[in-house]
Amino acid sequence: MTEHWPSLTTGRFPRGWFVIGFSEELESGQVRPARYFDIDLAIWRTSAGEPRVFDAFCPHLGAHLGHGGQVEGDSIRCPFHAWGFDSTGKCTDIPYAKRVPPKAQVRSWPTLERNGMVMLWHDPAGGQPEDYVPIMDEFGAEGWTPWVHRMAQIKTHPREVVENVADIAHFGPIHGNEVLSFDAKFEGPTATQSTRTTAYDKKGRLTKQRTVATYYGPGIQFSKMDGEFNTIILNAHIPIDENNLELRMGLLVQGIDYDTRLGRTLGEMWIDALHTGYFQDVAIWEHKQWQDEPMLCDGDGPIADLRRWYAQFYEDIAC
Ligand code: FES
Numbered sequence: 444m445t446e447h448w449p450s451l452t453t454g455r456f457p458r459g460w461f462v463i464g465f466s467e468e469l470e471s472g473q474v475r476p477a478r479y480f481d482i483d484l485a486i487w488r489t490s491a492g493e494p495r496v497f498d499a500f501c502p503h504l505g506a507h508l509g510h511g512g513q514v515e516g517d518s519i520r521c522p523f524h525a526w527g528f529d530s531t532g533k534c535t536d537i538p539y540a541k542r543v544p545p546k547a548q549v550r551s552w553p554t555l556e557r558n559g560m561v562m563l564w565h566d567p568a569g570g571q572p573e574d575y576v577p578i579m580d581e582f583g584a585e586g587w588t589p590w591v592h593r594m595a596q597i598k599t600h601p602r603e604v605v606e607n608v609a610d611i612a613h614f615g616p617i618h619g620n621e622v623l624s625f626d627a628k629f630e631g632p633t634a635t636q637s638t639r640t641t642a643y644d645k646k647g648r649l650t651k652q653r654t655v656a657t658y659y660g661p662g663i664q665f666s667k668m669d670g671e672f673n674t675i676i677l678n679a680h681i682p683i684d685e686n687n688l689e690l691r692m693g694l695l696v697q698g699i700d701y702d703t704r705l706g707r708t709l710g711e712m713w714i715d716a717l718h719t720g721y722f723q724d725v726a727i728w729e730h731k732q733w734q735d736e737p738m739l740c741d742g743d744g745p746i747a748d749l750r751r752w753y754a755q756f757y758e759d760i761a762c
């Protein structure tokens with residue numbers, strides 16, 4: 444069988460929403476530098492609490508707004524000569540000039556804060572953001588923990604992280620799980636995988652675990668797991684450059700009291716276990732080579748379908 448393999452190579456980054464942090468990690472008035480999609484950025488939050496992402500470099504003489512920029516209300520002031528930029532990126536104030544050059548502007552990236560996460564919209568073609576990130580009712584709900592989370596910087600390309608969801612043959616050798624059933628659906632910007640695997644309960648007895656994991660766009664996946672505890676797992680990544688990315692993982696768990704020491708310990712143990720699970724994959728990703736045309740066999744998962752789905756985020760759409 445000849446597959447048509449979409450090209451997922453290189454020099455480009457996918458279009459979509461990407462998580463740049465959890466809400467609690469960016470306080471009102473805070474400014475920090477970042478680098479994503481091979482672009483230097485300044486991430487900040489207005490005094491009223493709105494997250495903002497700007498291109499880093501001031502159009503005046505090029506200072507980095509993320510290193511020493513000062514938030515004043517809904518504006519940010521450059522650390523070098525104190526030009527002030529409003530929350531759309533337009534320069535509105537130069538303390539020592541009579542006239543602001545009309546083109547003085549930094550690019551402001553679309554942002555979204557939802558479910559306790561701050562996200563940015565990346566589209567090389569400059570298209571409008573799409574609204575596909577779901578509201579998770581479990582976030583902030585009675586009886587659920589807040590996000591218990593971890594972040595890691597790893598050396599790989601985002602396509603490897605995404606391909607993992609269709610790669611059923613790795614569950615046994617890498618994660619030690621037996622896949623009892625697997626189903627994948629690709630619809631518009633979402634890719635959903637439903638699996639039943641073997642797992643162990645609190646007493647170490649072999650049980651079955653049902654997980655429904657959905658990617659919303661190319662970089663944000665929520666998984667719902669039922670079993671011992673109902674759990675939502677966040678798996679989100681954002682490219683730093685062609686070969687490095689930030690991987691964020693988070694847990695919302697029902698039925699453990701995160702205000703108690705026991706609850707907190709349980710949450711921490713769980714996120715550590717998840718972290719360990721991801722790093723079983725990371726150990727492979729960091730050393731592997733991408734295969735544009737892999738040699739597959741009949742027991743492999745729907746890797747071609749997954750790649751076709753993922754390729755949509757690399758194609759420019761008319762805007
Ligand atoms: S470099 Fe930013 S105000 Fe001069």
Ligand SMILES: [Fe+2]
Binds near residue numbers: 607
């Ligand atoms: Fe995996």
